Amino acid sequence: MRIDTVAAGMSKAAMPKAKGLADGIEVWCSFDKLVSVEDLKPNPRNPNTHPARQVELLAKNVRYFGWRHPITVSKRSGFIVAGHGRLEAARELGVQLVPVDYQDFASDNDEMAVLVADNRLAELASLDLNSLEGIIEELRVADFDTLLTGFDETDLDSLLQGDDTAPGDDDGDDELDKGDVTIALGLYRFKLTQEDYLTWIDSVKQNVGFDKEAVVKELRRRLGA
Structure with a gap:
């Protein structure tokens, strides 16, 4: 069950409520409509790739936390601008409906720049290993599945032990x-x-x-x- 100690003590009225359900998966993010995965069109020029391991972790994350981010689709072209990995995760989960946010773009160049930046800007971030170690330790003490952070145990051990080779x-x-x-x-x-x-x-x-x-x-x- 997904009810932790704090949530268990809340009244039903105080419990947070999802904005909707998509094939049984809670939708917490803002979205315009629920759309069939078969109706979504990945951008054929998308330079961002999603390895099978990433898709597997995304699917696990969505299954547990629900949809926290929609798939963004351009009103201009009809192609996905952000969320190609989330689409693959939906297919991995075997669900048919996903939350979609439709956005306007002034030009094709604007649309392509957002498409590329969706992954690139995240790449530019760096990890504060001290902060990460503290968070992971708290999750482990709470017996929380740390795989939901996107790191498996091998990755975490290697990273937090300071393997600099x-x-x-x-x-x-x-x-x-x-x-x-x-x-x-x-x-x-x-x-x-x-x-x-x-x-x-x-x-x-x-x-x-x-x-x-x-x-x-x-x-x-x-x-x-």
Whole structure:
């Protein structure tokens, strides 16, 4: 059941109410209408990809929390502008109805810029590991499923233990300062500050998910190695 200790003590009148139901899934976000997934059109030029692991986590998140964000569709083109991953999550869940927000755009360029920015702006964020560790510890104490944060246990342990070596790194490079990280791929070696490395590797993981092989593949692609 999804009733925690605080909610259990509330009267029915005080309990928050969802804005609606979409195939049995609560809808908490603002939306214009519930639309069949079959009627939605992904933008064929969408540059943002959604690995299977990300879709699986999105689906789990939606199933537990309900719809917290709608799928945004352009009135101009009829294509999805934001929410391609949420559409895939709906298909993963096997639901037919999803909340949709229809928006106007002054030009095709405006629409495409929002489409690209939807993922790109999130990539530019970085994690405060101290704050994350505190939040995760609180969730673990409450016996809450931390997978709903988007991180599995392996990812969290690796991240919070401060693993500052990239796949393929050599151990113990005496020439490096403690704050430096060396990335070694084949014949290529790249030296970064730890801060730049963490920002960079975080953006890689947000693009491809947290599967080690996928991360290594993306690193090689970016470095041309």
